[in-house]
Amino acid sequence: MIRRLVLAVLFLAGLAAPAAGQGPGQGAGRAYAVQGECGGRPRTLVAMADGYCMGRVWQRAGDAGPRMPRGLLELPGGDWLVTDLGSWDAGRGAVWRMSPQHGGGVRWVRLIRGLSMPHAIARGPDGRIYVAEMSRILAFDPARPDAAVAVIEGLPDNRLHENRHPLSSFVFDGDGALLVNVGAPSDRCLTATGAPVTDAHGQCAETAEQAMVRRYAAMAPGRWSRDWTVFAAGLRNSVAMVRHASGAVFQAENSVDLTTPDRPFDEINRLTPGGHYGWPYCTDMATALPGWAARPARCGERTAPVSLLPPHAAPLAMLYYDGAMFPELRGRMLMSWHGYRRTAGRIAVIETDASGAPLTDRSAHYAIYPRGSRPYPADAPAPRAKILTPGWNVRPGRHPQGSPAGLAVARDGSIWIADDRSAAILRIARPD
Template identity: 30%
Template sequence: MLEVALPGEGSAVALPRGASGYMQGEAEVAVGVEVPPNMEDLFPRGRTLLAPRGTRVNLYAAGLSGTRMMAWDRDGALFVSSPSTGWVLRVRDRDGDGAADEVLTFADGLNRPHGLAVHRGTLLVAETGRIVRLADPDGDGRAERVETVSDDLPAGGMHWTRTLGVGPDGALYASAGSSCNACQEEDPRRAAILRFAPQGEAFSPTAERYAWGLRNAVGFTWHPASGDLWATENGRDLLGDDLPPDELNRIVKGADYGWPYCFGDRQPDPSLGDAARCEATEPAAMPFQAHSAPLGLAFGAGLRAEERFTTSLFVAFHGSWNRTTPTGYKVVRVPFDGPRPRGGYEDLLAGWLQSSQAWGRPVGVSVGPDGALYVSDDRAGVIYRVRLPGWSPPEAPTSSGTEPSEAQ
């Protein structure tokens, strides 16, 4: 029974100007979403996704609300943010059967909690205007201690989510989207990725503007070998169905990524940009189809899967809201050759969009300690567990044994 207790340089891919980078993908076989007995009343039976042949998908957790970002602790528990409720949930698979049997409210009463990162045995959470540290010293599954790490975040605005990650340099990073669709921001912390320098076992309370010109970089993560920082970006609206492209960017310290003046391969915005100004900006590493709304992303290095998956980047497309023909609503795979994208992307999981209606919207992607890919869905209120071709059960216990710094 499911127990629920709720209250820069050289990064650009050579693609034609304006191209989406899309390749014919492998999401070709209809795969039924397996529903564990303890979740049968929480999810409709018979739903399918399109996936590479040999993939299996099961519900890991269901009956949740507005599930967004995810982070694993050293014991294999999964933290999930729910901004719409103000909760952070702690989800566990206690019997190791691949489906959660416990969902606890780790914390509540938070102000739009979104980004999560595990750090030194505690959980860092990004609210819309501050970063807090949550601790559970008595181990009962609920945070008894909440302390402010920094309130140096801009609050609210059109893009109010804040995403977190602890980098390989030991610093804490946070993304803050723009306050508007297309405007000149007065607050330099907006449309930027911010860095909080490490101070002993903590972080500086004052943010450094690390990179900017990023309209809404909801997801970011680091390449497991090179340490390069990669981020998604949601482009502006009201320029039609196919402009501007959404983006995958390689983030370089001190770089300007163009918004609101430029987009894509240094293309001037028709209302604010000029070619001379755009020449000094960093071009997108890869364009995505306009209005796909790329959010969370994760490298596949920890997957128990075929090499084509372990060397790829996975990106969740939340889906369009104002495009004539809807697009997105899927998870895509970006093949990498070493530290750089090979030159395009393809569907990994699709099928949430049926005709013009979508029954699910993927948000976060994370590699679990069992080597499966986990995907959060804030419309269906579930977390999927995806075993890709080549997956086999781990021989050791699914606890990672070492503490992850960040998972999207």
């Protein structure tokens, strides 16, 4: 009888609501423990580079706030807009307004709901806020979110599990054009048996309208052409893009999903009109992908990366740091590595030249969790990078492995991070 009562108590405990700090977006073991302060916020226990700390702004507990925060944008006055993927199902996403409160809490107001996998968010040249969904880009005024309008429509409906890359992203070019990511509809353009899916010319048949960055020409302030041209092709998934003040556009490529932990490498590409960057034929500097090895000439026709990145790092955001809090980082490329494997869960800062291109080294190494490093190909360019979060691997009872998605630099120069798997907003600042 006693044994049955104990089992019954354990069963009911399993049905109970999540404990404080463990909302439905994060699950058991995803909580960030805190101790002390980091720039006015509770300090997490994530081991950071010297001179930096990570504070916890918010972590979901209960039903308030986003389930899967992705993009971040600061508003005048200190409020923030946060895109919420919601889930990998269409119509579950949202845009939230986050208002930090005196005493350390935050208040959430949902401005727009019913979105399909919203990710990127940015202020446009006309002052409106732009949000990329799976198949369109919206513009709205935070004071009138009910009046949001679609400015780009008809992007492919890349639902996960049917296809592979449903998220859209964008940057505004210098002439006002919108450069929009359209992810590849599969991992490697192969059939279920591993045979290439080809057209009459022996090329991948999936790339006519996808696996590219499209260019939508500006027609007037806040209005773009319905037609598009190919800006750059052969790109599996350009979720992370940035335009430098010099006019150069860079993309961080999420390479294919081979099961080997040390291949293939992700990439940084400088996008130029008409360039083809290798998907699905080629990866790393000149390695033919399985299924396409019989067509090695395609690697020779490829525009090579300006730098490799660690394999399976899964870069999701990149920007140039322009804040005052960390003068040693000014002008450098800031990048989130979101993937779940041993290279990811990191915020990297990469040295750059006057055009914004990463400075690189040869015969370099990249770090892996829980410790150690692995080499890049000896003759390949590797980024000259500083890792701000060297200890963001999983530490039971202290913190999960990081899953940084969106990045933003606040007006005070602190670096804000959206961790979507743990439903948390984090902030890198100077230690108190």
